[in-house]
Amino acid sequence: MTDWLSPEEWTAVRLSLQVALTAMSFSVVPGLLVALALARGRFWGRGLLDVLVHLPLIMPPVVTGYLLLLSFGRRGPVGAFLAEHFGLVFSFRWTGAALACAIMGFPLLVRAIRLSVEAVDRRLEEAAGTLGANPVWVFFTVTLPLILPGLVAGMVLSFAKAMGEFGATITFVSNIPGETQTLPSLIYTFTQVPGGEGGAARLTIVSILVSVVALLASEGLAARLRRRAAA
Amino acid sequence: MTLEVDLSHPLGAFRLEARFRSEGRLTALFGRSGAGKTTLVRAIAGLIRPEAGRIVVHGRTLVDTANRVFVPMHRRRVGVVFQDARLFPHLSVRRNLLFGRWFTPRNARAASVGHVVDLLGIGHLLDRRPATLSGGERQRVAIGRALLADPQILLLDEPLASLDEARKAEIMPYLERLRDETGLPIVLVSHSVAEISRLATDVVVLADGRAVASGPATEILGRPSLFPDLGPTEAGALIETRVLSHDDAYGLTVLQAKAGTLTVPRLERPVGSALRVRLRARDIMLALRAPEGLSALNVLPGRVVALAQADRSSMDVTLDCAGDAVVVHLTRKSADRLGLRPELLVHAVIKGIAFDADTVGPTLRNAPAGHI
Known part of the structure; x- marks a missing residue:
């Protein structure tokens, strides 16, 4: 495998997996909370939150990337604050790529979880309450197990989106080999130079492989969870 | 045991204004649908917060709006069996039964699993999933699950209403054993005179949100004016x-x-x-x-x-x-x-x-x- 891919290509694949996994891991908990708030919350600004979450899905990715650059860049208000107080730098770093991917995948993650939260029979939660479970326990023993298939589906969508994210990433963190040059960025680079067709083709195959494996894994997991719930 | 209820809560087009006291072993809440039976049960269980009133079980005040007392449902120790059983689909029958146990303090665990399983005849179902059970089996498991949470009172909200005649006949003896063998006070919601005559020691009749009569079953059921809906056929x-x-x-x-x-x-x-x-x-x-x-x-x-x-x-x-x-x-x-x-x-x-x-x-x- 290492011989089949050039070191440059191999680096891009590794970096893409790292970025996608990071993006997915860090969005799960916020995604779950936002999905719960949107599905069940009755608070002022709920509609606004809904729009905000879905914005990256509708806006051109370049716009999202540019907004990220403005706010999370070195001189952006959020970027400057984080760099100064936490030493956290996003611009032109792989962490920035992960941030861009997380934000682009967030609406997909939230939508999948939200649908499964809305499908939960709240009468089961009532029953758990009468059996002595406080609201936190009700969540962990009843709600969470019941939304697990949706949560897994959302995570896969978020991961897949991150593997393929291009527009926002390249706008926000550019295309720096070894740092921010993810798989799609390198494919793009290959298509811009003469003789790059071979590399582009190899990376395309890798992309397809990763997508298929992720999809099969999630389908298998979801089917097992469904069987557990229904059998 | 004593159950004291004095509630006022909006109920559709009118109000639930129920006031009664029962010391029976099995108190039936009787009334046609919409009379406020289920609202009453939900208030006792803590699933709704009544606008005004008091609920006292065994001398323990669960709700007293005048004194801002409202015990949340998970601390009430009020067992509920719902009309639709509400078993957890992701857990086996055994883990459904043991669910309440996780939340019961060790020293308050009086009900024994073996005893409850025998009482309800559900030993052969323990490894099954709720989705594979019949309606009658589900209700028996739901009753067992409520019992094993060691409640101080058991509320049965029309547990037989969604079952056909054969399933009802199958469950009835278990409810009788429950009443006679556990010593646990039971509140049964029902609109069936046959069920109540067979099971109740005491009856509270609800009509349009009001408790129009309450007392021993033999006395209440002998007053046909309380059951106008039944007409001459069942009273x-x-x-x-x-x-x-x-x-x-x-x-x-x-x-x-x-x-x-x-x-x-x-x-x-x-x-x-x-x-x-x-x-x-x-x-x-x-x-x-x-x-x-x-x-x-x-x-x-x-x-x-x-x-x-x-x-x-x-x-x-x-x-x-x-x-x-x-x-x-x-x-x-x-x-x-x-x-x-x-x-x-x-x-x-x-x-x-x-x-x-x-x-x-x-x-x-x-x-x-x-x-x-």
């Missing part, structure tokens, strides 16, 4: 009897009531066992003299206590048959022809085949066998 008095003998030649059983004997179709009950019988008001005729040359096997002498007009053409006559209240539904014309009036001595005539599975059920056993 009737409830009396306690004992099996006197069996007549194998004719396939009959003789029951001893206070005022005399009743001969009914053969019942598989040992001689001497106690049995509750509901005498449907429409199944009884009245005679001024002891009848002769009549096919009906059952004649109980009694004294007219009260007459009440039921509608334009019919009346309800309440008799005192040696201490048992018996209600008779007849036409106004018949009542006038017989010259019925209070204190008149009459004979109530009941056909033997008027007794069926809906009207004859085992009575309460005398002493509860302690807590499970």
